[in-house]
Amino acid sequence: MELVESTAARLNMENGDVIRNSTLICAPLMADSVDRMVKDMYRAKTSGADVVELRLDSLKNFNPRRDIETLIKSCPLPTLFTYRPTWEGGQYDGDENSRLDALRFAMETGADYIDVELQVAPEFTKSLLGKKPAKCKIIVSNHNYQITPSVEDLGNLVVRIQAAGADIVKFATTAVDVTDVARVFQIIVHSQVPIIGLVMGERGLMSRILCPKFGAYLTFGTLDPGVISAPGQPTIDALLNLYNFRQIGPDTKVYGIIGKPVSHSKSPTLYNEAFKRAGINGVYLHLLVDDIAKFLQTYSSVDFAGFSVTIPHKEAAAKCCDEVDPVAKSIGAVNCIVREPTDGKLFGCNTDYVGAITAIEEALRGSDVTISTASSPLAGKLFVVIGAGGAGKALAFGAKEKGARVVIVNRTYDRAKELAATIGGDALSLAELDNFHPEDGMILANTTSIGMQPKVDETPISKQALRHYELVFDAVYTPKITRLLREAEESGARIVNGLEMFIGQAYEQFERFTGLPAPKELFKEIMSNY
Incomplete structure (x- = not known):
């Protein structure tokens, strides 16, 4: 589906230059005490948040009238009050009338926003009897913790939320697949009212970062990694300093690293x-x-x-x-x-084979000025590649092109044999690798994810077998020095880490x-x- 861009009207302009988008960053505060929440308010302001969401359901020993007044008077930023019940994914499991009374009191006391769940919003807005404070905007929200519905169903949901008395429409769905986010973008970009549309989970991260591109009202960013009010929230620091969130607008081009897993990748840090x-x-x-x-x-x-x-x-x-x-x-x-x-x-x-082979050649040449730069130091070497996937194919191809004799090693022997036949090399199963040492001075290249975080104690080869290798390369770069590289260096081999290939x-x-x-x-x- 082709996503339609939102209008440039949502951008603040000065002398024709884009200053920043108008999508707000809201910091959800989940502290268990008012004192801690007040401290977090100031942290949120320092971090660059525009709004704080005060999650009343996270507070212990909560006294609504006293504590809400304290929070509003103490807050250096606009306030959004949320008192989320367990039936909508929150922590409050008490009396409904008391919960809604607290939200009404927050409105009367000076809250900038309150969040009311769609299930109770029609009755809640009627109970105001048309006396809603002009300053306060009502966000009517709906959360789907299972799926992201169809575009048609999302459109109908937005209509229901509007009819329930929303000043701002909010819905959060769950990403079963990364393509689910496209449906949410399509709804946001065509919305005629202020709208917050987010997709929860790691596959929905894109929705939280690209929302300014499509015109969403706000996104959520946490103060600390892992301290979240919904699955998949990035930190404020990541939004501002990793993704340059303030500069994202309708014309921003989108790039990314496609993988599974992918959260370990440093590519966003590099390119952004x-x-x-x-x-x-x-x-x-x-x-x-x-x-x-x-x-x-x-x-x-x-x-x-x-x-x-x-x-x-x-x-x-x-x-x-x-x-x-x-x-x-x-x-x-x-x-x-x-x-x-x-x-x-x-x-x-x-571009894999150029990055890896160049790094390996440079390490082999080292400071030895007698080695000719006209020919590759890989020429004639026995080059052992672990892995028969995309990266393995790239390194095998590159090594063969440089004149090396190539051996492919893979857990599944048939895949190793297939790649070996393609490039003109030999094949081994991974189980055979420890006992394969026809000569010393070999080159070893791991192109699998063995040893990558979080399984940092794994290695594809025993330390004893590493003494037969002159150089060991590992495509993994999280951690920078894997167990394979550490043991290779202890065994006397030169090592090349995955960061060098990555760059x-x-x-x-x-x-x-x-x-x-x-x-x-x-x-x-x-x-x-x-």
């Missing part, structure tokens, strides 16, 4: 900082994708302009592109997709995304912190 320094109107996201073909078909607007691709989608990505670079076609895997701005067609290429392959991707030269020193500077 580079976009900001270069003045590029783009944002780069984590995209937890189950079906890459479905994702690319759903987000077909030219504004969804480019994607990096990681495990396990690199081979499937090659089949989704309208055109594939000859090298990527030979490898059978794509790790970079660019959407042509004129016709929306997808172009795929592979190397990112140069070409940045250039394909932007048409600008890659800021290589900036990339190294950014990643030096990891």
Whole structure:
């Protein structure tokens, strides 16, 4: 489905330049005491929030009249009062009349917003008898913790919320698939009233970051990682400093890393900082994708302009592109997709093998000036690749091209044998690797996720077997030094970590995304912190 852009009217303009979008950042405060909540209010202001949501249902020993007055008088930011019952995902399980009385008192005392659940909103708004304080806006909300309904059902839900007396419509759904978010964007962009539309869960993260692009009223950002009021909320710090949230608008181009898992990736850190320094109107996201073909078909607007691709989608990505670079076609895997701005067609290429092979060659050359730069130090070496997926294919292809003798190792021997036959190499099962040492001075390259966080104690090979290798490379870069690399170094091998491959392959991707030269020193500077 092609997503329609919202109007530029929601942007504040000065001398023709975009200053910031008008979508608010609301910090949900879940403290169990009023004193703690007051402290968190000031933290929220310092962090850059525009509004604080005071979750009354999180308070213990709550005295409505006294505590609400204290919270309103103490707050340095506009206030949103929410008193969420357990039947809508909150913590309050007491008397309904007392709960709604507390929200009415908050309105009368000076709250800027209150949140009322759709189930009780019609009666609640009637009970006001037309005497709603002009300052206070009523957010009528609905939460679906199972699915994201169809566009038609979401449209009907919005009508019901409006009819219940909402000044601001709010609905939160659950992402079963990342493509569910597109339906919410479609509703938001066509809304004629202020609207908050969010999709919960990791697959719904995009909804919380891109909402300014489509004209949503606000998004939620937490003060601390993991201290959330709904699944999938990012921190305020991430919204402002990682995703450059204030600068996202209708014309912002969307990029991202497609993978499963994907939250560990440092790509958003790298690209968003580079976009900001270069003045590029783009944002780069984590995209937890189950079906890459479905994702690319759903987000077909030219504004969804480019994607990096990681495990396990690199081979499937090659089949989704309208055109594939000859090298990527030979490898059978794509790790970079660019959407042509004129016709929306997808172009795929592979930058993995250049980044990894270059890093390995540089490590082999080291400071030895006698090694010729005209030929590769990989020529004639026995190069053992663990993994027969997209990254494994890329490294095997690159090593073969440099004159190495290649051995493919995989848990599933048939897959190893298939890749080995394609490139002209040998195959082993992973179980055989420890006993495979026909010679010393071999090169080992792990292209699987073995040893990646959180399973940092895993390694694909015993430490004893590592003494036969001159150099060990690991594509994993979270952690930077895996167990494999640590034990390889202790065994006397040179090591190359995944960050070096990551930076190397990112140069070409940045250039394909932007048409600008890659800021290589900036990339190294950014990643030096990891």
